[in-house]
Amino acid sequence: MNRIRNRRGFSLVELMLSLSILTVVMGALMSAVLRVQRGYVDQRERVRAQESLRVAQMTLITVLRAAGADPLNQGLAQLHPDPDNNGVFDDLRVVSDFNPPDGDVNDPLEDVQVWVRSDTLWVRWQAGGAAQALAEPIRSLRFQYYANNGTEITTTSETVGATRAKFVLEAPRDPRLGTLERIESWWVQLRNRTAN
Numbered sequence: 001m002n003r004i005r006n007r008r009g010f011s012l013v014e015l016m017l018s019l020s021i022l023t024v025v026m027g028a029l030m031s032a033v034l035r036v037q038r039g040y041v042d043q044r045e046r047v048r049a050q051e052s053l054r055v056a057q058m059t060l061i062t063v064l065r066a067a068g069a070d071p072l073n074q075g076l077a078q079l080h081p082d083p084d085n086n087g088v089f090d091d092l093r094v095v096s097d098f099n100p101p102d103g104d105v106n107d108p109l110e111d112v113q114v115w116v117r118s119d120t121l122w123v124r125w126q127a128g129g130a131a132q133a134l135a136e137p138i139r140s141l142r143f144q145y146y147a148n149n150g151t152e153i154t155t156t157s158e159t160v161g162a163t164r165a166k167f168v169l170e171a172p173r174d175p176r177l178g179t180l181e182r183i184e185s186w187w188v189q190l191r192n193r194t195a196n
Contacts, residue, residue: 042174049171049181052135056121056169059134060092060141061188063112064165068192069096076105077192081145081159083113089143091115096192116141119172139180140170163193 010018070077080093093113095105105111111127120136145153145162153162165188173181 046173046181049137049173050183052121052138053169053171053181053183055135056138056141057183057185059121059123060114060167060169061185063092063094063114064167064188065191066096066098066109066112067094067190069098069101070192071101072097072103074103076103079159079162079190079193080156081143081162082156084115089145090141092143114141137172138169139172140168142168144168163190164188165190 067079068077074097076095076097078093078095080095081089082091083093084091091114093111095111097103097105097110099107099109106127108126108129111124113124113131114134115122116138119139121134121138121141122131123134124131144166145159146164146166147153147158147161148163153159165185167185167188168182169185170180170182173179
């Protein structure tokens with residue numbers, strides 16, 4: 001006598017249906033995980049760009065405010081808006097005597113040069129010192145100088161009369177898309193300079 005026994009478990013059709021549902025659910029889950037991962041990477045890059053811009057901004061404001069410091073009136077203070085002489089205000093050299101005021105500019109922070117190269121903001125803190133990477137990624141840096149009456153200074157020789165400055169920094173936010181994060185400074189008063 002052949003008897004068909006009730007077997008426990010799944011039939012082949014039920015197994016195929018279960019695997020199909022599992023595949024759809026896992027696909028949706030993986031899609032969500034990948035979307036969250038992409039969002040995290042985008043957010044991380046944006047925060048990195050913003051932090052680099054803030055570090056650069058605070059450093060540039062501090063350096064610019066020290067421009068012209070010469071308490072002993074030795075004639076040492078200088079603001080070089082284009083130390084590489086390329087005709088663009090995209091770098092800066094500030095020479096001042098304040099750390100301590102001793103009649104020379106050989107002390108730290110008394111001869112500072114700032115420039116951007118290879119998506120990095122470089123700073124030389126002292127004459128003859130080595131350049132140090134301060135912030136990255138920084139794509140570009142542009143300065144604007146203004147006379148006391150508010151007119152923009154466009155040539156290097158006119159910067160002797162500069163009493164205010166602005167700068168614009170840009171950092172890559174998304175290397176895949178080439179988008180940039182941008183920060184513009186407010187007015188920076190060159191505290192130790194007087195109008196000519």
